[in-house]
Amino acid sequence: MSLRAWFEQNRERRYIMFGGKGGLGKTTFSAATAYWLARQGHKVLVFSVDPQASLSDIFQRDIFGKGPVEVLDNLWAQEIDADSNIKAYQQEVRQKILDMYGFDQIPEEIEHYIQAASAEPAMEESAIFDAVVDIVVKGDYDYYIYDLVPLGHALYYLSMAKVYDEWINRITELREQMREHEEMVARIKRQKVTEEDQILHELQYIKGRINQSSRILTDKERTAFFFVLVPEQMIILDTEKAAQLFARFDVPIAGYIVNRILPAELAGQHLPPYLQNRLQVQDRYLDEIKKTFGSRLVGSVPELERDVTGLPMIEKLAAIMYGDGGR
Ligand SMILES: Nc1ncnc2c1ncn2[C@@H]1O[C@H](COP(=O)(O)OP(=O)(O)O)[C@@H](O)[C@H]1O
Ligand SMILES: [Mg+2]
Structure with missing residues (x-):
């Protein structure tokens, strides 16, 4: 199933979370998903509880500790400043x-x-x-996209x-x-x-x-948790372990998304041995991912030509994840 089909078939799921180890693409996918949903006409809040949050970087707006900021029509972003909350x-x-x-x-x-x-x-x-309780209980939005902290914390959370x-x-x-x-x-x-x-x-x-x-957060009907992973041995193992743990905590796991896949069009070209090798290794891990996660694999995202910051890149990624470019 594609991510788009997943959202179309699960319209009642309004609390969306991306989890995985640090640096794999949680914030990036949160932003692209929020962007796409907002474009579909939904009122969306993407928010981060990570003190090292990078929604500010990705939207190229300083939103830290400023409450919900409307970054585009229908699209609101918020970075929670724990320190000022404590104060x-x-x-x-x-x-x-x-x-x-x-x-x-x-x-x-x-x-x-x-x-x-x-x-x-x-x-x-x-x-x-x-x-977070404040945000969720108010119920101002159609969709809530949680940009989660790395796995250990997410689990705790x-x-x-x-x-x-x-x-x-x-x-x-x-x-x-x-x-x-x-x-x-x-x-x-x-x-x-x-x-x-x-x-x-x-x-x-x-x-x-x-x-x-907490009813909302562990709600089997309204919440969906997506794991982000990359085609690397350690990450596959970690994701499997984390998924088992999450299942034990009754987290409604909706699917797995593989990020940073070296583009397939490289394969037919004359490549230096270094890249040839990377591609071969990647193929092996992609097979392993397919075997391990099977039908719960809902998305594959290529390694892009640059990091994903600014609206044009978010738009590009959203098209890959949810448009015709997505698989
Ligand atoms: N498919 C991709 N192609 C290129 N750069 C990517 C891709 N996915 C993520 N990145 C970059 O990788 C870095 C880490 O991503 P991020 O979403 O911040 O990870 P996380 O939130 O999981 O720690 C960011 O600089 C982001 O722009
Ligand atoms: Mg992040």
Whole structure:
């Protein structure tokens, strides 16, 4: 099946992800797919949670941390800035503390805690995750294209349960610590601790949001995950291993796309031995890929004459992947 046929036959699948090792073409395919879908008249958001995201490079626009930016008609791109999300979150916590207790300044001890909590890696994960939840729950777009981080992270990201467990723990901890402060402050100010547990209430709200988005992310009917690979031994092995792991996490794998295939027209020409050899090796790996992934192979993309940046190259790639040039 071709990629185009896949999209035409799976119209209810609106959450599209490209996964694979770093540098194989996830961001490139995300952008080309988003471009093609937008051209088909759908309102599309392509977004990245990768701190080394390159949507800015590919669209040649600085979109980092700027929220969704319309790069073309119907096509929106967004790069999530986890750091500024963490800062915004810190500020929110500070404001809540100020409001709740009528302080005019955050006590040093509490400020220290806020800083320490923000340095935790789990905090970055949750800031990213929170941003993703926001985007997905709002439901402003017809299609969501997730430009995923490399495999290991993607797996972590997709095995949501683990991420939000950690996140909820983090918040519960914060809640408990705040509760202690609340009691301390109440003693000093000779007030009663407020009955209503605002933080717990917030926690429940967040949990609801997470459930909603995790349902979407692992939804067998609405989500599709594509693996990107290249015809190389190590990559084939890694992809097989990752696919097994993903299957265990119930990730709906929709297909495999091979990238950077040396063009077939080279074969009939007089080539230096180096290139001849590369072509032979490539043929062997392409056979292996066909044997391994069979009918789940939904696309083959040639090595282009240059890297894919700027709209003309995105358009060219989209034509190869989804137009007549695609196989
Ligand atoms: N088929 C291709 N032909 C030429 N260059 C490609 C092709 N696919 C990807 N690239 C280039 O390879 C680099 C890595 O691709 P990218 O999509 O950023 O990988 P990932 O997101 O998986 O890390 C980019 O410079 C991109 O332009
Ligand atoms: Mg990338």
